Amino acid sequence: MDVSHLFKKRNNLPFELYEIDLFNATDDELLGISKQMGLALSLDEMKMIKDYFKNKRRLPTDIELQALGQAWSEHCCYKSSKYPLKQFIYDIAREKIVAREDAGVVEFDDGHYYVAALESHNHPSAVEPYGGAATGIGGIVRDVVCMGAQPVVFIDPLFFGPLEYPYKRLPKGVKHPRYLLRGVVSGIRDYGNRIGIPTACGQVYFHEKYVGNCLVNVGCIGIVKKDKLVHSRAKAPGNIYVYVGGKTGRDGIHGVTFASAELTEESEESSISAVQLGDPITKEPLIHATLECNEKGLLEGLKDFGGGGLSCVSGELAYEAGYGAEIHLDNVPLKEENMAPWEIWVSESQERMMFLVNEENLDKVLHICKKWDVFATPVGRVIKEPVIRTFYKGEKILEMDISFQVGGPVYDSCKRPYTTPKKKIVDEDFEMPDLNEILLKLLSSPNIACKGWVIRQYDHEVRGNTIIKPLQGKIGGESHGDATVIKPLEDSYKGLAITSDINPSFTEIDPYLGACSAVDEVCRNLVAVGARPDSLTDCLNFGNPEKPERMGEFYEACRGLR
Known part of the structure; x- marks a missing residue:
């Protein structure tokens, strides 16, 4: 739809500035303005903006609409996820949380806090895997630094389609999982290694549901003096x-x-x-x-x-x-x-x-x-x-x-209705297979096989504070450890144990039990290295919240985390 007639250039300025005539725009034209300007705002949101500027008795400028498009995005204001997060997550052990801002802050010892952040860079990595993953690392380290903390370790849980996925079955515009995996790992490697922070914890998981949208989650943990x-x-x-x-x-x-x-x-x-x-x-x-x-x-x-x-x-x-x-x-x-x-x-x-x-x-x-x-x-x-x-x-x-x-707007279950997903558990009868053959297949599965070829690209020993490393065992026969242990302070022997765990196949069957399973696995892996579980940080990657079934999966996962 052509909406150019609604853009009025302000004259006598040494730069370009447009006023947008929302007042005379039809509903279709309001959506056309949102699309043409890249705002990704709904019709109701455009009407809210129209009413606001009517009360101000003036037309909005292009920069004002752009500012609202950014601030009202799901990414910035959590308009669909904030309500269930407050309902299920934010009250958990509230007394232990020192701050919940760009990163979460929790007490480490009498003189220090540790700072943790975890976020996704999925869409950028699906379009340009190297740059998308690299800037994911660049963004998460800033989230920790802006709390005044020195970054000490990176985390990278990654999820892709099957490596052997047939090219002929790829949807139009989608890159092959092998290409995405190589680009993402290279981006994390090059950025993390160059700024001298170890990437010492993460996971790589393959599933057909990630073919159209890989998940690139990146995390960072830092340490800061309490008075700083x-x-x-x-x-x-x-x-x-x-x-x-x-x-x-x-x-x-x-x-x-x-x-x-x-x-x-x-x-x-x-x-x-x-x-x-x-x-x-x-x-x-x-x-x-x-x-x-x-x-x-x-x-x-x-x-x-x-x-x-x-x-x-x-x-x-x-x-x-x-x-x-x-x-x-x-x-x-x-x-x-x-x-x-x-x-x-x-x-x-x-x-x-x-x-x-x-x-x-x-x-x-x-x-x-x-x-x-x-x-x-x-x-x-x-x-x-x-x-x-x-x-x-x-x-x-x-x-x-x-x-x-x-x-920004906040949408509750009335504005973002959801349907509870039906459990997909099916008990099937099957003949007992050759267990020796099944064991070999399991060990050769990309989800179980050693990821040393990824881990060894990251400098997980830079700064000299990685005590228990991501690969453990005899030299030449190492495999994944349950958790990594970092010594964040030079003059203290107190350590931080870190692990990243989720089984997407479980959450696919039942988002509630899958989330419960993730917490259970995290705690077991921390205990396995002698650590006491102290805090959890999540990075919840879900589909379009305007679809009730997707929103229902999100509610169930939040309930499981609680």
């Missing part, structure tokens, strides 16, 4: 936003809306620009500069540029503290010329952090960044009024209530 924990929120009006790290480009635009939609046969061509470009050589000094600024007590708040880019990071830091923000795009360093303001605002270019700094500490922070050869510049300020405003070349181009932009 920093939060992802502002402390007071007047805090200065300091942009730190790599330049902003057109890579990664619409990354969160792409990640929140279903993959199609056109995704490879239409969404390749949504895959970010990682740069581990820039990341390492960025980590050092960030941790040094935090160690010296110069940061009031800290958050990484993740999904939604500058749009989300600036809004979320202020929103979580009940304040607002004013941002100036003129100081943002760009990779290329003639970027539109909305592109600067929502780009997900990698290797960027946002510091919140008091004015008296600004020069000290800029000096530390310069010492580490990391770009840093002030781009805005926290304000008392709960509004977010954006300026470019002297013009105000965005102004919204911060609660409207960042708060």
